[in-house]
Amino acid sequence: MNGPANGAGSANRSRSVLVVGASAAGLATAEALRRKGFDGRVTLLGAESHLPYDRPPLSKQVLSGDWEPERARLRPEAMLADLDIELALGEAAVSLDAANRRVKTEHGRELSADAIVIATGIRPRAFPGTAGIAGVHLLRTLEDALRLQSELSESCRLVVVGDGVLGAEIAATSKRLCAGVTLVGPQAAPMELQLGGEVAKALAALHVEQGVDLRPGVGVDGLVETGGRVSGVRLESGEVLPADAVVVSIGSTPVTEWLAGSGLRVENGVVCDSQCLAAEGIWAVGDVARWDHVGLGRSLRLENRTNATEQAGVVAANILGEAAPYAPVPYFWTDQFNVKIQVYGLPSAHAATEVVEGDPADGRFVLRCTENGRVSAVIGWNMPKQARLRRAEVFYA
Amino acid sequence: MKVTVYEDKCCGAGSCVMAAPDVFDQRDEDGIVVLLEESPGEDQFDAVREAASICPALAIELSEAK
Numbered sequence A: 001m002n003g004p005a006n007g008a009g010s011a012n013r014s015r016s017v018l019v020v021g022a023s024a025a026g027l028a029t030a031e032a033l034r035r036k037g038f039d040g041r042v043t044l045l046g047a048e049s050h051l052p053y054d055r056p057p058l059s060k061q062v063l064s065g066d067w068e069p070e071r072a073r074l075r076p077e078a079m080l081a082d083l084d085i086e087l088a089l090g091e092a093a094v095s096l097d098a099a100n101r102r103v104k105t106e107h108g109r110e111l112s113a114d115a116i117v118i119a120t121g122i123r124p125r126a127f128p129g130t131a132g133i134a135g136v137h138l139l140r141t142l143e144d145a146l147r148l149q150s151e152l153s154e155s156c157r158l159v160v161v162g163d164g165v166l167g168a169e170i171a172a173t174s175k176r177l178c179a180g181v182t183l184v185g186p187q188a189a190p191m192e193l194q195l196g197g198e199v200a201k202a203l204a205a206l207h208v209e210q211g212v213d214l215r216p217g218v219g220v221d222g223l224v225e226t227g228g229r230v231s232g233v234r235l236e237s238g239e240v241l242p243a244d245a246v247v248v249s250i251g252s253t254p255v256t257e258w259l260a261g262s263g264l265r266v267e268n269g270v271v272c273d274s275q276c277l278a279a280e281g282i283w284a285v286g287d288v289a290r291w292d293h294v295g296l297g298r299s300l301r302l303e304n305r306t307n308a309t310e311q312a313g314v315v316a317a318n319i320l321g322e323a324a325p326y327a328p329v330p331y332f333w334t335d336q337f338n339v340k341i342q343v344y345g346l347p348s349a350h351a352a353t354e355v356v357e358g359d360p361a362d363g364r365f366v367l368r369c370t371e372n373g374r375v376s377a378v379i380g381w382n383m384p385k386q387a388r389l390r391r392a393e394v395f396y397a
Numbered sequence B: 001m002k003v004t005v006y007e008d009k010c011c012g013a014g015s016c017v018m019a020a021p022d023v024f025d026q027r028d029e030d031g032i033v034v035l036l037e038e039s040p041g042e043d044q045f046d047a048v049r050e051a052a053s054i055c056p057a058l059a060i061e062l063s064e065a066k
């Protein structure tokens, strides 16, 4: 693995930066470079043809129809123009030569730069054998969101397969538009992995109260198809849940196929050192990056929005020679029905918990999770400010 | 510099408060951003630019003219 000196060394010479992936992390890297005074060439290469847009609203305001899709744009066009970057959209990178810092694109162009930033994110995993069946949805892109939204109606019976953050949020948003929403997943309660048992139980109760049909603790055996369109979800128990549309939200995979043969180490993400350096002059940022978190003492890959921006700030600084480790307190939020959940740190099933503010009975509280005598996480339930104020209690903050 | 915040976009992450505590706060009841200083002093410019750029909901707008 390259030591910090390599990163800093190449950094000082960097006169050009190529960022691959033009979404939250990629754009934030370009912005941070400029904000820090970098006046060399910056190229932002992106597979999607849209101007960079934000994903969290896709399962919230865009899916519900409250926002026109344009509102999810990351930056207005004028601001992008002011950045003075070369924006190459609708052009995917197909390979990387890490040693020579050269990227080949699907249009046959070869781009090289002193520093290359990998920001290609993740893509959702599909349910095996369901490609091409109408009415089966994944949610990652704007197109996905609009396609799903067009199915939601008062008569629609929607089944969401997968009880993680995204699945639970899609179920909650969709319930406003569909009469019947079922959420199926293997855990005892939705988001148990991300929230721990106690808060997940409260979330389950909220979903039930709001009319979502929860099917916890069950595996899905397959989808039932009738005439090329999905008609149901078959559970491992043999029961078939009738469905007019199905959302599959069973996790995701880092987008790294294009790095085959690059010489980089890829193991569930692009493997980086503590400064997000993958190889000399090559950095990774956002959902695709796995880096050594010095505070936690292990490697970590986060799939959340503030991480993309925060990590981009550190990568930009390091490209410019700072040699700073990236050791954030992980943070994400989710909005479900009338509840805003904020999570700082990494909750787990083993943590001891304590309500430190508010009262679950009043629908507002902050829960502190302690593991091995240290605060491992702080969770806010309709108390965003109070939760943030306790962020500093997380042991590596 | 003039700062504008859009409450309807804000998701209550509080990143702005951590970046520029003299300019931003959050409402106690729902965490939505509160603008403390519409025209911050020059010593705040860097912090405010940082806040606007890290806000995950793009809820902070700056007009730099004067």
Ligand SMILES: Cc1cc2nc3c(=O)[nH]c(=O)nc-3n(C[C@H](O)[C@H](O)[C@H](O)COP(=O)(O)OP(=O)(O)OC[C@H]3O[C@@H](n4cnc5c(N)ncnc54)[C@H](O)[C@@H]3O)c2cc1C
Residues within 6 Å of the ligand: A020, A021, A022, A023, A024, A025, A026, A045, A046, A047, A048, A054, A055, A056, A057, A058, A059, A091, A092, A093, A094, A119, A120, A121, A122, A139, A140, A141, A166, A255, A258, A285, A286, A287, A288, A302, A303, A304, A305, A306, A308, A331, A332, A333, A334, A335
């Ligand atoms: C529906 C939804 C809701 C979410 N809600 C929340 C939330 O409430 N809170 C939260 O904290 N997080 C949320 N997230 C997560 C958050 O959006 C992500 O963490 C964030 O988008 C990560 O940004 P990124 O730039 O690393 O990756 P991405 O946003 O995945 O961007 C990667 C970009 O790279 C492009 N790309 C891929 N391969 C190539 C290639 N070979 N060449 C060029 N370009 C390529 C892709 O097309 C894409 O545009 C949500 C995500 C989704 C999908």
Ligand code: SF4
Residues within 6 Å of the ligand: B005, B009, B010, B011, B012, B013, B014, B015, B016, B017, B024, B026, B031, B032, B033, B054, B055, B056, B057, B058, B059, B060
């Ligand atoms: S950073 Fe943005 S989303 Fe978070 S509180 Fe401030 S304005 Fe709201």
